[in-house]
Amino acid sequence: MADPPAYNRHRDGTQPPYLYPDYASTVKRSPTRPLIRFEHTLSEITGPSFKTGWAGPEATDLTKQHKGEPLGERMIVTGRILDEDGRPVPHTLVELWQCNAAGRYHHPVDQHDAPLDPNFTGAGQTVTDADGRYRFVTIKPGAYPWRNSPNAWRPAHLHFGVYGGGFVTRLITQMYFPGDPLLQYDPIYQSTADEQARTRLIAAYDPDLSEPEWALGYSFDMVLRGREATPFEAKAHGH
Amino acid sequence: MATKLIPTPGQTVGPFFALGLDRPEWADLTRGNPAGERIIIEGRVLDGDGAPVPDAMIELWQANAAGRYDHADDTQADKPVDPNFHGFGRAATDAQGRFKITTIKPGPVPGRGNALQAPHISVAFFARGLLKQLFTRIYFADEPANASDPLLAGIDDDAVRGTLVARKDGPGIYRFDFILQGENETAFLDL
Numbered sequence: 001m002a003d004p005p006a007y008n009r010h011r012d013g014t015q016p017p018y019l020y021p022d023y024a025s026t027v028k029r030s031p032t033r034p035l036i037r038f039e040h041t042l043s044e045i046t047g048p049s050f051k052t053g054w055a056g057p058e059a060t061d062l063t064k065q066h067k068g069e070p071l072g073e074r075m076i077v078t079g080r081i082l083d084e085d086g087r088p089v090p091h092t093l094v095e096l097w098q099c100n101a102a103g104r105y106h107h108p109v110d111q112h113d114a115p116l117d118p119n120f121t122g123a124g125q126t127v128t129d130a131d132g133r134y135r136f137v138t139i140k141p142g143a144y145p146w147r148n149s150p151n152a153w154r155p156a157h158l159h160f161g162v163y164g165g166g167f168v169t170r171l172i173t174q175m176y177f178p179g180d181p182l183l184q185y186d187p188i189y190q191s192t193a194d195e196q197a198r199t200r201l202i203a204a205y206d207p208d209l210s211e212p213e214w215a216l217g218y219s220f221d222m223v224l225r226g227r228e229a230t231p232f233e234a235k236a237h238g239h
Numbered sequence: 240m241a242t243k244l245i246p247t248p249g250q251t252v253g254p255f256f257a258l259g260l261d262r263p264e265w266a267d268l269t270r271g272n273p274a275g276e277r278i279i280i281e282g283r284v285l286d287g288d289g290a291p292v293p294d295a296m297i298e299l300w301q302a303n304a305a306g307r308y309d310h311a312d313d314t315q316a317d318k319p320v321d322p323n324f325h326g327f328g329r330a331a332t333d334a335q336g337r338f339k340i341t342t343i344k345p346g347p348v349p350g351r352g353n354a355l356q357a358p359h360i361s362v363a364f365f366a367r368g369l370l371k372q373l374f375t376r377i378y379f380a381d382e383p384a385n386a387s388d389p390l391l392a393g394i395d396d397d398a399v400r401g402t403l404v405a406r407k408d409g410p411g412i413y414r415f416d417f418i419l420q421g422e423n424e425t426a427f428l429d430l
Binding site for chain 2 (some may be wrong): 003004008010011014015016017018020023024025026027028029030031032035036037038039040041042043044045046047048049054067084085086090095097099105106107108109112121122123124125161166167168169170172173174188189191193194196197198200201222223224225226236
């Protein structure tokens with residue numbers, strides 16, 4: 001079969017590096033040898049599809065997973081998974097995890113001296129619709145301290161994992177909140193040099209998404225690598 | 240041509256990813272009972288101090304036993320799709336940095352220019368301390384096709400090439416370690 005069109009490579013500075021000493025854990029975990037550049041084959045441009053629902057049931061309302069309501073500021077987060085050309089990525093798995101409103105994860109390794117919420121686990125999943133859209137209802141996570149440097153605090157964030165069309169489009173990222181004063185001190189957020197790329201990590205408050213007397217609305221699109229034009233498409237565009 | 244959107248930067252999975260991503264059953268790709276030779280791949284993840292990494296996650300993508308991917312872009316008409324095999328898996332490390340994957344040996348798949356690629360599994364590797372995933376591949380020591388595989392053949396250093404090849408560790412058992420830094424550092428790919 002003919003060589004399938006590859007996915008585009010990232011432009012310099014638009015993704016974080018592996019070694020970023022301000023984030024101390026990168027020092028012993030980042031590769032020291034140069035990466036081996038390899039042109040995409042069928043193995044890279046194919047990837048898991050979640051259309052048939054094999055990844056399990058949807059869990060899109062994190063405030064309704066227990067007997068009672070979790071404490072915290074109720075919020076809606078919705079957006080689309082797009083490629084670089086703005087095309088929606090349908091039927092792909094979106095996974096979400098986060099700490100509770102007090103800044104504590106429902107995870108045994110998290111020993112932060114903040115209360116667990118018996119009504120909040122903090123994990124959800126969904127598959128995007130035909131228009132690449134997802135939507136979750138949750139509570140706004142709290143900031144929390146970490147031991148990267150003295151008195152370091154992570155800005156409030158949601159963790160997202162998405163797949164896209166191929167193995168190389170896989171993205172695990174974090175969503176932050178607009179106007180958070182902790183962002184300027186956070187090495188994980190700051191690790192992406194390109195400012196335009198970095199600000200993609202910040203959700204937009206959208207009054208049209210807020211529901212009166214109920215929840216604040218945030219919009220957060222995630223953009224995945226796009227594909228090089230196929231010969232057919234290039235011809236259609238006249239080049 | 241319209242201006243392209245900038246892709247969203249990766250951010251670390253952090254130490255608590257198991258809360259959202261832990262699916263122990265996904266470490267067994269054979270649970271649908273696919274065709275092919277059952278194999279186990281096990282190993283450890285070690286950091287630059289040689290210390291085990293207890294918070295790493297490995298994601299796998301592979302062709303079925305015939306060498307066909309469960310994906311619309313794989314149009315190899317001469318190879319059957321296996322309805323019992325997705326080819327996607329995930330495993331997290333335990334407190335000692337160990338992981339174990341149960342799968343089937345993939346068949347060979349075409350490379351660029353119709354060169355044949357030796358049987359391999361594509362790997363995306365995540366951990367606290369990695370701001371974005373690392374990519375690599377797992378090959379198999381007992382595959383003669385390794386000698387002509389385009390990726391392996393393009394690596395001049397025997398020791399570096401060897402880090403991509405799982406060694407046989409018993410009947411149906413392969414060993415593959417992820418060494419993040421140092422003398423036996425795993426070769427990672429720029430894809």
